[in-house]
Amino acid sequence: MMTTLPETMRQVCFNGAGGPEVIGIETVPLPKAGPGQVLIEVVSAGVNRPDVMQRGGKYPPPKGATAVPGLEVAGRIAALGEGVSRLSLGDEVCALVISGGYAEFAVAEAGHCLPKPEALSLVDAGGIPETFFTVYSNVVQRGRLAAGETFLVHGGSSGIGSTAIQIATHLGARVLTTAGSAKKCAFCESLGADAAINYREADFAEEVQRLTDGKGVDVILDMIGASYLAKNLASLAIEGRLVLIALMGGNKVEALNITPIMIKRLTFTGATLRPRPNAEKAEIADGLRRDVWPELDAGRIRPVIHATFPLEEAQKAHALMESSAHLGKILLVTGR
Numbered sequence: 001m002m003t004t005l006p007e008t009m010r011q012v013c014f015n016g017a018g019g020p021e022v023i024g025i026e027t028v029p030l031p032k033a034g035p036g037q038v039l040i041e042v043v044s045a046g047v048n049r050p051d052v053m054q055r056g057g058k059y060p061p062p063k064g065a066t067a068v069p070g071l072e073v074a075g076r077i078a079a080l081g082e083g084v085s086r087l088s089l090g091d092e093v094c095a096l097v098i099s100g101g102y103a104e105f106a107v108a109e110a111g112h113c114l115p116k117p118e119a120l121s122l123v124d125a126g127g128i129p130e131t132f133f134t135v136y137s138n139v140v141q142r143g144r145l146a147a148g149e150t151f152l153v154h155g156g157s158s159g160i161g162s163t164a165i166q167i168a169t170h171l172g173a174r175v176l177t178t179a180g181s182a183k184k185c186a187f188c189e190s191l192g193a194d195a196a197i198n199y200r201e202a203d204f205a206e207e208v209q210r211l212t213d214g215k216g217v218d219v220i221l222d223m224i225g226a227s228y229l230a231k232n233l234a235s236l237a238i239e240g241r242l243v244l245i246a247l248m249g250g251n252k253v254e255a256l257n258i259t260p261i262m263i264k265r266l267t268f269t270g271a272t273l274r275p276r277p278n279a280e281k282a283e284i285a286d287g288l289r290r291d292v293w294p295e296l297d298a299g300r301i302r303p304v305i306h307a308t309f310p311l312e313e314a315q316k317a318h319a320l321m322e323s324s325a326h327l328g329k330i331l332l333v334t335g336r
Contacts, residue, residue, distance in 0.1 A: 005030060005039075005078060010334075011068050011103035012314045017057030020315040020322070031066070031100065033173050035079035040093065044126030045073040045315045047103040047330040049160065049223075049246065050274065055318065061099040062275055071099020071274065074116060074125035075336070077212060092116040096129040096281060098274060102314060104334045111282030113127070114289060119299035125241045125301035127329035128296070131163040134273050136292060137284045139164055139221055140171070142269055143243045149218035152235060153209060154178045154228065156188035156196060159329040160245070164282070165191045166220050170295055173219075176211060178204050180324070187327045191304070198311030205231035213259045216240060216264075226250035233260045233268075237277045244270030304328030310335065 008027050012126050015022045033039040033331030051069040066080035076096040095108035116125045148191035153164040168313045177188045178199045183194035196205045216237035227249030232242050295301040306326040309317040317330050
């Protein structure tokens with residue numbers, strides 16, 4: 001636990017919109033924790049697709065939030081804002097943040113902090129919040145995935161995908177996934193997926209029908225969007241639920257036959273995490289603490305870390321993210 005806070009810190013900045021080359025490092029005064037908030041001495045911060053979109057000028061932070069990227073961190077509580085009672089100085093936590101994670105210190109809402117799982121290092125814990133909050137809220141709460149059902153997640157080798165495979169397996173679901181190479185498919189199966197479909201070699205909708213004997217899947221977690229919508233609808237079982245969390249394949253669909261929604265009584269829903277009210281994110285944190293944290297503490301579920309980079313090498317981390325060559329999470333480490 002730090003006894004005296006430094007006056008300044010290093011943080012990542014974007015020098016305009018563009019490729020990884022616009023990423024820089026600057027030294028600035030420490031942020032301050034407001035009421036209900038904590039200041040975290042950051043050990044690691046997760047790199048996520050929304051960070052890449054923000055760098056390109058396509059996903060600005062919410063009004064009033066810092067422009068520093070980074071949606072998840074792990075580290076030690078360095079200061080407490082007014083009214084914070086559940087946390088103490090020196091506590092090791094991981095936290096969802098609205099922005100500002102790519103820095104040596106970051107402000108988080110106290111209700112969005114969770115204890116570092118016993119089985120994990122503080123570095124690895126930085127790969128938990130964004131993906132686990134996203135998967136839990138969309139697969140468990142919104143998608144209502146239950147034991148005995150069949151689940152399909154696209155992009156199973158990503159941070160979201162690797163988390164979704166593990167949580168769905170823990171729930172007792174049969175898990176199918178898509179991935180873009182034989183290596184990635186094998187990786188997904190090593191995490192517990194019952195079958196992985198190489199979408200570059202097979203039509204995933206046809207494979208889903210084959211693997212489910214024509215029934216289809218009960219829940220789909222999709223981050224592709226428009227280009228997958230028709231095949232997703234075809235892949236769902238009666239009373240199936242399609243949950244959309246990103247739009248990597250576009251946001252507009254032309255001449256789509258929506259009859260399957262009525263015939264199969266489908267639910268088509270979606271959500272974004274960043275703009276949701278603080279109280280809703282705190283409810284997600286409470287659900288994770290109850291339903292998932294015991295598995296993380298025991299090491300039965302864990303974030304899969306592909307690579308770590310020093311804060312000063314954020315350009316390399318973003319280039320790796322954009323290459324899609326990674327299996328699991330990419331982290332930045334501060335050396336603190």
